[in-house]
């Protein structure tokens with residue numbers, strides 16, 4: 771399939787009620803675990819400055835379509851434009867996320883699952899050192915199943931690559 775065909779399929783899937791229900795459930799599951807583990811957010815922006823901290827954030831094509839649609843709707847409600855490809859390119863040049871604003875997430879309400887799970891505060895792992903990985907893998911298994919249930923192609927995309935794909939179409 772071409773990128774265009776995949777994006778069209780993901781957008782159709784993202785509009786399905788089962789998709790919203792799945793992400794609502796995953797967000798609630800993550801919030802519950804984070805409430806229990808109580809990691810500290812140092813507001814360092816470490817999770818969003820990918821090059822500086824040597825990590826990347828990935829998500830499925832369906833999640834990207836769901837999140838981008840929700841962020842675009844939130845931005846429209848604030849009379850802000852959807853993300854432009856130039857902003858994604860600028861973020862890649864800086865090595866961070868295009869939604870990062872003054873060290874904080876500018877789209878906190880609708881951020882991807884990976885952003886909700888990742889904390890740089892490894893010292894808060896009182897109930898098991900791998901809780902972030904385990905939580906990520908568990909929720910991602912549900913997302914893969916959602917791709918299958920909705921019959922949309924599965925691809926695992928780096929966040930800014932996904933944003934660039936959607937900003938171009």
Ligand code: SF4
Pocket residue numbers: 817818827867868869870871874875876877878881882885
């Ligand atoms: S969406 Fe928000 S939390 Fe996620 S990487 Fe971008 S700025 Fe950070």
